[in-house]
Amino acid sequence: MSKAVITLEPLACPSCLKKIESAxxxxxxxxxxNVKGVFNAxxxxxxxxxxMLTVEDIEKAIENLGYPVIKSKVKIA
Incomplete structure (x- = not known):
C-alpha cells in the first residue's frame, strides 16, 4: 500500500470535501x-x-468533479 497526500485548491465548504472523499x-x-480529508488545509x-491505480488516477477522479489538484506527495510503503 502506498500513501498519498493530495493538496487541492482551497475548498469552499465541508460538503465539497465529503463529495471528494466519496468519489x-x-x-x-x-x-x-484510509481516506481522510482535511478541510482547513x-x-x-x-x-x-x-x-491497481496510480496517484494520477486519483487526481483525475478529483479533477473530474471540478476540484483542481495543486500537488501530490506519494510515500510508497
Whole structure:
C-alpha cells in the first residue's frame, strides 16, 4: 500500500470535501478506511494499492468533479 497526500485548491465548504472523499473511496484499489480529508488545509490523505491505480488516477477522479489538484506527495510503503 502506498500513501498519498493530495493538496487541492482551497475548498469552499465541508460538503465539497465529503463529495471528494466519496468519489475517491469508489475507486478500485483504494483502502476505504484510509481516506481522510482535511478541510482547513484542503488536503486529502489516502492509502491505495499502487498495483491497481496510480496517484494520477486519483487526481483525475478529483479533477473530474471540478476540484483542481495543486500537488501530490506519494510515500510508497
Amino acid at each position: 475517491v473511496r469508489e475507486l478500485n484499489g483504494i483502502d476505504h478506511n 484542503s488536503k486529502i490523505r489516502v492509502a491505495f494499492d499502487e498495483n
